[in-house]
Amino acid sequence: MKLRFLGGTGTVTGSRYLLSDDKRRLLVDCGMYQGVKTLRRRNWAKFPVDPSTIDAVVLTHAHIDHSGYLPALVKNGFKGKIYCTKATHELCKVLLPDAGFLQEEDAKYAFRKKFSKHEKPEPLFTEKDAWEALKHFESLHYHEAFQPVKGFEASFTPAGHILGSSCVHVTHRESSRTVVFSGDVGRQHDLIMRPPEPLQKADVLVCESTYGDREHRDSDPEKELEDIVTRTAGRGGIVLMPAFAVGRAQMLLYVVHKLMGEGRIPKLPVFLNSPMAIKATEIFCKHHKEHKLNTRQCELIDDKTEFVRTVDQSIELDGVRYPCIIISASGMASGGRVLHHLKTLLPNPRNSVVFAGFQAPGTRGDALVNGADTVKIHGEYWPVKAEIHNLDSLSAHGDYREILAWLEQGSLKPEKVYVTHGEVVASDTMRKRIHEAFGWQAEVPELYEEVDI
Ligand SMILES: [Zn+2]
Structure with missing residues (x-):
């Protein structure tokens, strides 16, 4: 099985990870880039893989930096199903059409103010495209095993970040290898969300690092x-x-x-x-x-x-x-x-x-x-x-201490950890901390890097 990092490297937005073997392709998260212009511009680049060749998508949660590119993916030829938890599905029904509407408004504004280099600026996708993408959704309960594509088994466990947020577990049947995507990881003591469920088994872990180099102040x-x-x-x-x-x-x-x-x-x-x-x-x-x-x-x-x-x-x-x-x-x-x-x-x-x-x-x-x-x-x-x-x-993100505490709670012994979803220094600091705390091999992948797992 191969894992390719199509986004979420060197930044906290644009999460997109591609799992594949020689027959199938499964995309985990399909986020939009947000923040500085050089990042936002990436939303307009051709998707690095032909969307029509992707068999299915699995979402960790509804936030736009994890789900927001879906309408564009469907518009550009993706035909498969999009799997997520029940609450993620409901939240996407609100977030995605709204994102489409905003895209249309931006395009109209750019046209009126004539600051686009295009004669008639087009939205990345429309509200209608978002509703089209929502037809591909299929929702499941936490811990319910499902087969997003032939040869791959998957399930969701609670990640404690927002309603419906999950860690995505994928097992490749042929190689019996399991990879877990942390998604965004919540707090150990959040005021409204329960803590993330400890992870028990993964050969490879893809872990977020938003606060990889920072501690939340010990304030009340x-x-x-x-x-x-x-x-x-x-x-x-x-x-x-x-x-x-x-x-x-x-x-x-x-x-x-x-x-x-x-x-x-x-x-x-x-x-x-x-x-x-x-x-x-x-x-x-x-x-x-x-x-x-x-x-x-x-x-x-x-x-x-x-x-x-x-x-x-x-x-x-x-x-x-x-x-x-x-x-x-x-x-x-x-x-x-x-x-x-x-x-x-x-x-x-x-x-x-x-x-x-x-x-x-x-x-x-x-x-x-x-x-x-x-x-x-x-x-x-x-x-x-x-x-x-x-x-x-x-914040709805655990800091590095909380993430380490969470990783320690389970019985995880991954061969490799890929640290993503962080600014450059945050990810690299998290990589060192994971290695120091557990002795696990950890790496910060480059954008578009592909690894054998
Ligand atoms: Zn999030």
Whole structure:
């Protein structure tokens, strides 16, 4: 069996791994590149393998950097099935059409502003293409064995990162070799997700390294949030939380309502301004057996949050000047409705902006948490006067200590570990740490490298 790294190397986005023997091809994850322009440009390059020659796709989870290229793959000739967990399927029904819609909007915008080198800029894929791709989906329960293509057996185990997230286990029947893809690995003590299930068996492990060179601060994020919200409300300001629509938005809603319930922060209106996050919250509550919150806690979030659905409501919310909490996507402030709030709130020192997760280099979120004094939004520069915080202890990714702890919990003894899904230094540091901790052979693969496994 061969493994080829078609993405997710040297970056935390664009996860795509190809397993093959001389007869079949199986793609694990099919993500879009995000972040700096040189990476985003890769989305437009010809897919390195003819999509019509790929027999099936298996997804670790719904985030766009793992699933977002699927509509383009189908548009370019992929005919097979796409396998994932039940919740991943439901989340993809929200995320992929939205990604298509955004692509179309971007193309229209580029046409209007004439900044495309093409006469009529085309979207990478449309909302219609996304619905077409969704027809290929087939969902399974965790631990349910299935055969994505002849000669390959697979199953999912919980990865604790977001709802439906999984580690993908694939066994090649002919060689009896098993490879496990970690996908994005969650926290050992997340506020809403259960910890990732320990791995028991793998000849080869493909492991993420988002925080390969970093530890989450040993801080109490609830206390930090309590201080930020109390201080900001005390001076009449607004707390804006850019959040990933799927995952962190639900966690932030839970934490702010918990703090309010305990009387630790003032009772303020809480707005969730992201149609996608609203749908994801509904799906999250529906699958309450898969996370730590019970139905009652989910209902509480539902009752006490003001959901901002329409564009008019969003514009109206942007005009609000009284203390409140606004949670809006996207999490790295690279697009979405949060940009309008940033333009309004950043120039005023009364307000606070709280990021809650990994900020990829090149994103506005990265610039802001690193102290930029101006930030470019919609073609104009805006002064940054608001307080900026990055509570990365609320991240949905385990840091290297947590990943090592998780690897130690199982009975894993892989012959080889390929460290992916990290910036260059993070992946290389993770490689060393895995080798030092367990003596396992670990390597950071190059983009498009193919290895025999
Ligand atoms: Zn993810």
